[in-house]
Amino acid sequence: MNGGHQSTAEKLICDEMLGSLSRWLRLAGYDVLYLRDMNDDEVIRAAVDEGRSVLTRDRELSRRLGERSITIMALTLDDQLEELSRIINTSESAGYPARCTICNGVLKAIGKDDLSKENEKMIPPRVLEIRDLYYKCETCDHFYWRGTHIKGIKERLSRYGMVFSLPDPEQNIL
Numbered sequence: 001m002n003g004g005h006q007s008t009a010e011k012l013i014c015d016e017m018l019g020s021l022s023r024w025l026r027l028a029g030y031d032v033l034y035l036r037d038m039n040d041d042e043v044i045r046a047a048v049d050e051g052r053s054v055l056t057r058d059r060e061l062s063r064r065l066g067e068r069s070i071t072i073m074a075l076t077l078d079d080q081l082e083e084l085s086r087i088i089n090t091s092e093s094a095g096y097p098a099r100c101t102i103c104n105g106v107l108k109a110i111g112k113d114d115l116s117k118e119n120e121k122m123i124p125p126r127v128l129e130i131r132d133l134y135y136k137c138e139t140c141d142h143f144y145w146r147g148t149h150i151k152g153i154k155e156r157l158s159r160y161g162m163v164f165s166l167p168d169p170e171q172n173i174l
């Protein structure tokens, strides 16, 4: 997975024009930083330090990034996903569980019985009644659960060769 080939860009940066795209790529399992209010030097440093490719429409930034640049010119989310899927092999993300769309943190499966009282306050009571499995962001503590929107997420990502998956509860058992 870490062969360094340009087509296996699991670690990405989205520039500030691409916030929506960054959230959808996190759903597909990509490790995506969304950088705002940073100058080009700072973006380039983050890309080099962390071995990330940068999705950007900024030609000057793109030129300076060289091989680390992935130019995205499309304006709408679907067109951007389509454009990206023609540049990188998006199926490479298959098997990587979705990350937190808010902060890019890693999600961990947590059973209802293992929720603390604090955790339960983060989840609507109507959801607690019907769901036994939750996904907690290890960075920002946001909770996720399987909802009706999952079908739409799966279908949209699959159109661009990407796979939506959630962390396997089995992997949490030490």
Ligand SMILES: [Zn+2]
Residues within 6 Å of the ligand: 100, 101, 102, 103, 104, 105, 137, 138, 139, 140, 141, 142
């Ligand atoms: Zn988070």
